[in-house]
Structure formats: C-alpha cells, structure tokens
Amino acid sequence: MSRNAHPAGPRHGDVLPNAQQSALPDDVNAIDPAIWPTTVARVDGTLVLGGVLVPELARTHGTPALFLDEADVRGRARSYTEALAGFDVFYAGKAFLCTTLARIVADEGLGLDVCTGGELAVALAAQFPPERIEVHGNNKSVDELTRAVEAGVGQIIVDSFDEIGRLAAVAATFQRQQRVLVRVTVGVEAHTHEFIATAHEDQKFGFSLRDGSALRAVEAVLDAPSLQFAGLHSHIGSQIFETTGFEVAAHRVVALAGAIRDKHGVVVDEINLGGGLGIAYVTGDDPESPKQTLERLNGIVELECASVGMRVPKLSVEPGRAIIGPSMITVYEVGTVKDVTLDGGTTRRYVSVDGGMSDNIRTALYDAQYTCTLANRASVETPVLTRIVGKHCESGDVVVRDTWLPGDVRPGDLLAVAATGAYCRSMASNYNHVPRPPVVSVVDGVATVIVRRETEDDLLALDTGVSAVPA
Structure with missing residues (x-):
C-alpha cells in the first residue's frame, strides 16, 4: 500500500467532508501551493493569477468565470x-x-x-x-x-x-x-x-x-x-x-x-x-x-x-x-450573506455567489470538497465557518460545503475556488436558464478568452417558439 493509502471507503475531495475543513486554519488568507495553480500568489493582499490581479480579471471578463493558468x-x-x-x-x-x-x-x-x-x-x-x-x-x-x-x-x-x-x-x-x-x-x-x-x-x-x-x-x-x-x-x-x-x-x-x-x-x-x-x-x-x-x-x-x-x-x-x-480556478462575486440559527443555538453562515451548480455540479453530485479564499483583499477579521452556495432554486446548490472565511465577507467581494479545471465547465448546464461561464487563459500577464461566455441570445437561439397546437 502506498504512502497515500487510506482505509476502505470514499475519501479525498469527491465524497466525505475532510476533517481538516472544520479545523480553524492558522492563516485564512494563506495559499496552499499543493492546491492552487503554480502562479497564484497574493500581492498586497490581492490574489494574482498568471501575473494578473484577479479583481482585474473579474472586471474584464465578469463573474462567474473560470481562469486557466496556462x-x-x-x-x-x-x-x-x-x-x-x-x-x-x-x-x-x-x-x-x-x-x-x-x-x-x-x-x-x-x-x-x-x-x-x-x-x-x-x-x-x-x-x-x-x-x-x-x-x-x-x-x-x-x-x-x-x-x-x-x-x-x-x-x-x-x-x-x-x-x-x-x-x-x-x-x-x-x-x-x-x-x-x-x-x-x-x-x-x-x-x-x-x-x-x-x-x-x-x-x-x-x-x-x-x-x-x-x-x-x-x-x-x-x-x-x-x-x-x-x-x-x-x-x-x-x-x-x-x-x-x-x-x-x-x-x-x-x-x-x-x-x-x-x-x-x-x-x-x-x-x-x-x-x-x-x-x-x-x-x-x-x-x-x-x-x-x-x-x-x-x-x-x-x-x-x-x-x-x-x-x-x-x-x-x-x-x-x-x-x-489544479490549473483552473473559478471566481465568483458575493451577492448575499446570511446567518442561520440552527438547533442548539449554533449559527451557520451562508454566502451566496453568482454561480453555483450550473458551473460546478460536483459538490451536489459527489459531495465534492473544495478550497475557497477571498480574492479581492486579505482580511484580519476572525474567520467564520461558512457554506458557499449558488443562486439556483435548489437547497443542494452548494459550491463549498464547509470552509473558513473572514467574518467581514460582504456583498461585492470576490471568492476564488481552487482546482475547478476538471468536470466543472465540462459538466456545466443551463439550469434555471443561466448562461454558462467563460474560460479565460492567463499567462505572462496576458488574459485570452478561449471559451466565451454564453449569452441569453445563445439560449434563445435554440428556442424555436413553435407551438405544438395550431393557433
């Protein structure tokens, strides 16, 4: 058995919650090089990919969007x-x-x-x-x-x-x-x-x-x-x-x-x-x-x-x-922040983003686990155990089930989710008639759209408008 072997049963990103996700990290702003693309770093607190500030990528290409570290x-x-x-x-x-x-x-x-x-x-x-x-x-x-x-x-x-x-x-x-x-x-x-x-x-x-x-x-x-x-x-x-x-x-x-x-x-x-x-x-x-x-x-x-x-x-x-x-990240914009009181008086924070299961079905399908970070700034606020959810009309529309984010996350902030290159855009859907996100390649400070964002016109182009019943 290899050094990475584990007892029988589902593990590792595709199934059961990782125990380390519930442990308070030493630095909620840290970027683990084992998880993130090689060019990702923080510059003055802001996330950078391929030599470009992530907020700049988001301004230019919108959110949600997948960014490839070429x-x-x-x-x-x-x-x-x-x-x-x-x-x-x-x-x-x-x-x-x-x-x-x-x-x-x-x-x-x-x-x-x-x-x-x-x-x-x-x-x-x-x-x-x-x-x-x-x-x-x-x-x-x-x-x-x-x-x-x-x-x-x-x-x-x-x-x-x-x-x-x-x-x-x-x-x-x-x-x-x-x-x-x-x-x-x-x-x-x-x-x-x-x-x-x-x-x-x-x-x-x-x-x-x-x-x-x-x-x-x-x-x-x-x-x-x-x-x-x-x-x-x-x-x-x-x-x-x-x-x-x-x-x-x-x-x-x-x-x-x-x-x-x-x-x-x-x-x-x-x-x-x-x-x-x-x-x-x-x-x-x-x-x-x-x-x-x-x-x-x-x-x-x-x-x-x-x-x-x-x-x-x-x-x-x-x-x-x-x-x-590992070569792609997905960037979302925060829309709402909601604290929900659970049985026993504990609180769960829900942070809703502008994508969800239409661009990443894996959490709902496999109970996959992901790593997420605040992308547009660093924060010294006390971390709060948070659930990142999408905008779709499904209670199972979860992007990151449990993660630590700074307590001052607010609407308009950008969140980056790591390791979304596989089976996210390829399994994306138009659920709730949401257009699928673009894929943008970033290398040496230059960003290039390699799969454009779908538009509502794209969705309507497939709709014939023909009635099955004659008028």
Whole structure:
C-alpha cells in the first residue's frame, strides 16, 4: 500500500467532508501551493493569477468565470511526458476540452482520449493529429465509429460485443484494419465514490474477466479481419490516491494477456491502465507526483509480466483531472450573506455567489470538497465557518460545503475556488436558464478568452417558439 493509502471507503475531495475543513486554519488568507495553480500568489493582499490581479480579471471578463493558468497546465502535461520513458500518455478530454486546450496538449506531446463524436469534432477542429487520438465510450454509434475510422484515429477501445460487430463493419467499409484495445472489467473496488468507480462488476463499462467475457471479446476481435487486436485496457475509477487497486488490476490484466498468448499465440502489444489519479482539493490531500506514480505502475507491470514469462508491453495512461484540475480556478462575486440559527443555538453562515451548480455540479453530485479564499483583499477579521452556495432554486446548490472565511465577507467581494479545471465547465448546464461561464487563459500577464461566455441570445437561439397546437 502506498504512502497515500487510506482505509476502505470514499475519501479525498469527491465524497466525505475532510476533517481538516472544520479545523480553524492558522492563516485564512494563506495559499496552499499543493492546491492552487503554480502562479497564484497574493500581492498586497490581492490574489494574482498568471501575473494578473484577479479583481482585474473579474472586471474584464465578469463573474462567474473560470481562469486557466496556462503555464501550470503545460507544466503538468510535460511532467507526464518526461516522467518515464516508454509510457504513452493520453489526456482525457472529458475532464475539459476546447480547441485551445487540445492544441496545448498536442504541443506538449500527449495523445488525446475522446469519448463522443462531439469531443472528436473538437479535436479535429483543433487539427489534433488523429493518429494520436484514442476513442472511448460504452455506446458509440455507427456515425461516431464511422467518423473516427474515417479520420484515422490511432485506436478505439471497444466496450461491448455489439460494438465489435459495428466497428468491424465500419472498418471493412473503409478497407482498413482498425487498431483496437479491449476494455476489461477487472473486479477491483476503487476507494472512491460509487458513481466514479468503474472496475467493479455491476456497472456499464467493459468486458468482465470473471465470467470470461473479456477473453471472448479478444477472440471476437481476432476473428474480425478488419480489426487489429492491439492490447487491453483497464480503468478502475477516479480521484484515486492509492496504488493497491492498480496492483490488483495489473495482476489480472497481465494474467489475461498471458492466457491470450498461451491460447492464441498472440502477444499483447499494449496495456492501458486508464486514468483516475487524484489531485489535492483540500488541505491533507497528498497525491503522488507523475514520476512516482508511473514508476510504481511500471514496477507493478514488470513484476506481473515476469511472473508469467512475458515481455513487458508498451504501457499507457489517461490522466485528465491530474493535468487540468489544479490549473483552473473559478471566481465568483458575493451577492448575499446570511446567518442561520440552527438547533442548539449554533449559527451557520451562508454566502451566496453568482454561480453555483450550473458551473460546478460536483459538490451536489459527489459531495465534492473544495478550497475557497477571498480574492479581492486579505482580511484580519476572525474567520467564520461558512457554506458557499449558488443562486439556483435548489437547497443542494452548494459550491463549498464547509470552509473558513473572514467574518467581514460582504456583498461585492470576490471568492476564488481552487482546482475547478476538471468536470466543472465540462459538466456545466443551463439550469434555471443561466448562461454558462467563460474560460479565460492567463499567462505572462496576458488574459485570452478561449471559451466565451454564453449569452441569453445563445439560449434563445435554440428556442424555436413553435407551438405544438395550431393557433
């Protein structure tokens, strides 16, 4: 078990409240470098990102808004490509994707993992090299498979027998042999939220090892002349801090590779161990570095391959959150401050901001935990345990469930929430007809809009105004 291992049960940013959130911090204005982007600092009490004062960013681009530290995300991407020779690294676009980010990922030498036709369209619009794209998804349509094969994507991860048949037919139409990996459900229970654990048996992804489906899927691919069996894929979940799950997954995947060799004389070229590596959301979260993680995974696979007398295949991983998550912050403006008296006479302070679950559903969906700070000034007022809530008509519209903020927070103040790069803008909605926020890249003192703010005109543009009943 790694130094970051924890007892079974959900932890770390995606689920249960972190005990340290309820402990009064030594300095409520402090910026923990383990949580915030690398260029974030305070200058005369004011938060700065990428060389620009956050209040200036808010004045120019409005709130709520997500601000990307471009130097930070490039550094995190590079840390994976430089960590260990022999690994292929695919950025998981589902965490957040736009054409600008796709170009950054390409610049830094990573591949790109897409899982829908829309994500593929973004990648191709960014002129991402198609041979460095892999395609995921448990229900790829014929149209999506056709677009992927026609574009010349590097590999497709097949997820069902229906899909193997569809893909074989599509690839034959183009008279080419499409490289594929078979996604294997290894029966590992990752210590994470049940909605983001993806390797236990009772879920929608992959082919089960336990019932023999995984081996039968490999055989179906081998029997299809238009498909090239390239390897095996396993993904055990998200926001994972310990490697014990990867150890078990690697053991079982390598054992399957050995069985394929012994039965069919086919050598597995690639083992993809998926993504799901955790990041720090709150004080106390302590993820490993990419180098530590990749070295550990490589060591695990080497040992397992040696045990079955098999050469080590090419290894690949799919970090998404671990690259983009820490590189973005969300900035909100405070609208109201309300103290509510609870049973027993205690008081909870509610601070309402101008965004909420439409730009960050994760707190409501996973009970995720976040770190928040006053961005437009520092304060020496006594901290108050505070709940940051949004403007939507839902009592569950919570951005930060429990955090310490200065007691003098007031309407018009700016609050910055750290580590919002992953699954915030990508899962954003128009609930209550709220336009989605922009994404602004900041680097070396220059801010550039890379995803513009939606407007009410955008919302109305989809509304046909046609009545179902004739006048």
